[in-house]
Amino acid sequence: MKPIVVIVGPTASGKTDLSIKIAKKFNGECINADSTQIFKGTDIATNKISIEEMQGIKHHMISIKEVNENYSVAEFQKEARVIIDNLLKEDIMPIVVGGTGLYINALIMNYNFNNKDHINNYSEQFSNLDNESLWKVLYKIDEKEANKIHPNNRYRVLRALEINELNSRNKSSIIKDNKSYYYKNIIIIGLDPIRNELYDKINDRVLNLIEKGLFEEIIEAYEKCSKNELSQALKCIGGPEIIKYINNQISYPESIELMQKNNRHYARRQLTWFKNQLKDVNWFEYTYDDFENICEKILLFLKNKLLD
CATH class of the missing domain: 1.10.20.140 (Histone, subunit A)
Known part of the structure; x- marks a missing residue:
């Protein structure tokens, strides 16, 4: 039976690109474990993978809820585990991809919830x-x-x-x-880019998302959520900052600067979570210029793991 591969790391670290390479190499399908990508209507804000970027690889747990709905980690655990079980029965490698630590923990660990x-x-x-x-x-x-x-x-x-x-x-x-694994055969890959390069990447990504229509998307989602600032879908990067801007609490330049700052802080929190909460992570440090080589090393690492 094929292992479950879990890819963790901070935002903008290349998790999505790596997941596609692994899926194509080892006959896998991807399972989203990013809480913000569960929702429709915030595709730009969450940097959601496009149909073209999927390259024919099937993706699960993306855009399954409306922007004004709620979704719990317990629901995610239940639904994602059904998907994993079905994939394993079909000899397809489940590849869990995401930056939401609680979702990852709930899925792969013996993490129990109240009824x-x-x-x-x-x-x-x-x-x-x-x-x-x-x-x-x-x-x-x-x-x-x-x-x-x-x-x-x-x-x-x-x-x-x-x-x-x-x-x-x-x-x-x-x-x-809840520190013991729910599944027996798990391989966890951790992406750990050089910090200053990661922060530059994050700053550039925010500007790129704005060019794609980030402000317009959040404003439309905010209207659909009846201007509810606590809406779960609007907890994505850009959501709180743009809402402050349209409510005249901060200026346009301040909202952009705050998005970049909060996104950098979020990346640090993600790394702290994964390094403190998850055991047995195989961490790979790299520069972005060397990303393709790191992906090749990870593919070789997984191939050797499959031969063990």
Whole structure:
């Protein structure tokens, strides 16, 4: 039976390009594990792979929800595992690709959820609290998790509180206790580009997405979400910053600078998560000029793994 290949790394590290090469080489199909690419209507913002870029490789878990809908990590775990099981039965290599650490962990580790994974209208009970006060509520319950989240990231604070409520235990302890693999045959590839090159790549990507129509896309999605700033789909890079711009909270140049800054910070958080939360990752460091050579080394690495 073929292994499950998992590709992790920061945004703009080349995960998508590598996944296509692996799929073509080893008869694989790709499974998206990026929480923002689950939604329709934010294709530019999430740098979603195009039909042409797929090169005939089948992709799963992309654009399966409307932009104004919600989607939980428990739903992702359940649906993605069904896909993996079906692919393995057909002797097709599942290639999990994405930068959302919680999605990766929930999928490949023994990560258990309460029978309920969402409380209807949970956020309403905290509507009278500002962001700082809400964060302090989480800090009292789960200091470790609170220290990972900026007080202004109200969505993540609320989600951590909700997980605590559903499971009668805090999120950090749940993560700690779910360290064993759900699947037996997993190969995890980690992409780790040189930092200054990564940050330059991120800055350039933001400008490129703007040229493609990023502002227009977010504004349209924002309207479809009834101008709900907490909409899950609008948590993508560009969403919060552009919403601030159209609400006259920041200027156009400030929104671009903030997008670049937040995207760089997000990349750092991704690397920290994967290096701290995942074990047995085969990390590959590289410069972007050497990316094609690194891909060849990874393909050879996987070929040798298959022969073991």
